[in-house]
Amino acid sequence: EAGVTQFPSHSVIEKGQTVTLRCDPISGHDNLYWYRRVMGKEIKFLLHFVKESKQDESGMPNNRFLAERTGGTYSTLKVQPAELEDSGVYFCASSQHNEQYFGPGTRLTVT
Amino acid sequence: QQQVKQSPQSLIVQKGGISIINCAYENTAFDYFPWYQQFPGKGPALLIAIRPDVSEKKEGRFTISFNKSAKQFSLHIMDSQPGDSATYFCAAVISNFGNEKLTFGTGTRLTIIP
Numbered sequence: 290e291a292g293v294t295q296f297p298s299h300s301v302i303e304k305g306q307t308v309t310l311r312c313d314p315i316s317g318h319d320n321l322y323w324y325r326r327v328m329g330k331e332i333k334f335l336l337h338f339v340k341e342s343k344q345d346e347s348g349m350p351n352n353r354f355l356a357e358r359t360g361g362t363y364s365t366l367k368v369q370p371a372e373l374e375d376s377g378v379y380f381c382a383s384s385q386h387n388e389q390y391f392g393p394g395t396r397l398t399v400t
Numbered sequence: 401q402q403q404v405k406q407s408p409q410s411l412i413v414q415k416g417g418i419s420i421i422n423c424a425y426e427n428t429a430f431d432y433f434p435w436y437q438q439f440p441g442k443g444p445a446l447l448i449a450i451r452p453d454v455s456e457k458k459e460g461r462f463t464i465s466f467n468k469s470a471k472q473f474s475l476h477i478m479d480s481q482p483g484d485s486a487t488y489f490c491a492a493v494i495s496n497f498g499n500e501k502l503t504f505g506t507g508t509r510l511t512i513i514p
Contacts, residue, residue, distance in 0.1 A: 293443070322501065331402065332444070332489065332504040345499050380443055387432075387500060391443030 291315070293383050293392035301398045307369040310395045314363070314383030321364050322389060323356060327377040335379075338364060371399045403427055404492050406505025413512055419477040421508045423490035426471065430492035434502070435464065435475050438487045447488070448475070480512045 294313045302308050314321050323335040335354070336346040340361035349356070353372070358364040368375050376399045382389040406423045413419045423433075432451055436444035450457045450464040450473065457464045463476040477484055490505040 320498065320500070324502070324504075329506070331404070331406075331506045332502070334501045334503070337499055337501055339498065345501060348501075382443070384500065388446050389500065389502065391436075391445065393441060393443050 293381055293390050295379075295381050295392040295395050297395060298393065299396045299398075301400065302371055303400055304373055305370045307367065308371055308397060310366045310368075310379050310397070312364045312366070312381030312383075312392060314381070315385075315390055318383035318385045318390075319361070320384040320389075321358060322382045322384075323364070323366055324380040324382065325377050326380065326394075327374075332380065335366075368397075371397075373399050375399050402506070403503050404490060404505045406490050406508060408508060409506065410509045411511070413480045413510065415480060415482060415512055415514050417480050417512075419480045419484065419510055419512070420474060421488055421490070421510070422472065422474045423505050424470075424472045425492050427492070427494070428471070429494045430503070431495050432493040432500075433464070433466065433473050434491050434493070435462075436489040436491060436504075438489065438507075444489055477510075480510075482512045482514065485510060485512045 296311045321338040324332050326332040334348040337344045338358045355367045378394040380394045382391045434449035435447045437447040438444040448459050448462050452468050461478045466473045488508045491502040
């Protein structure tokens with residue numbers, strides 16, 4: 290069974306540009322979560338989808354972040370325009386019941 | 401503010417020794433406490449978890465000790481091996497009808513030396 294995949298693995302962009310991160314969950318998992326780890330700090334929750342619906346987006350930092358989950362399958366997280374403080378590792382996780390399975394993350398660097 | 405505090409930030413243990421990582425929380429609504437293990441280039445993976453109705457859970461060389469009154473829990477790795485070298489995160493969850501969002505500690509980088 291394929292695990293959670295994320296694309297790209299690394300992204301370096303300039304301040305003010307737009308970046309879109311993609312997450313493909315494990316097939317059949319209704320729950321999809323986005324998290325972010327800023328350098329040396331804790332991994333922080335961003336939002337939670339159940340199928341295509343946003344269940345909880347309380348962790349989204351501001352309206353520069355837009356998450357979508359088309360047809361309840363893959364999800365995208367767009368940052369527009371990117372700021373320096375958006376740098377970090379973005380993780381996606383999926384679950385069907387309790388255990389969340391994490392992808393390898395996308396390392397975003399904003400210069 | 402940080403809801404789950406984790407220490408130490410880094411830990412070096414000799415092979416065969418015991419590795420101990422500690423976490424503390426404030427919110428008594430947390431009712432599930434997992435530990436995650438992360439290797440370089442990989443995402444965190446569930447290692448072991450405990451609910452507050454028990455004080456200890458053991459799986460192989462890994463044990464969680466839980467102190468509900470002190471709002472503290474810890475991970476003990478017995479007979480630590482070089483393959484255990486990784487970053488460990490404690491986490492806490494408020495079970496909420498399928499929204500199992502994780503609140504993480506800051507992580508502990510564990511290095512096991514021969």
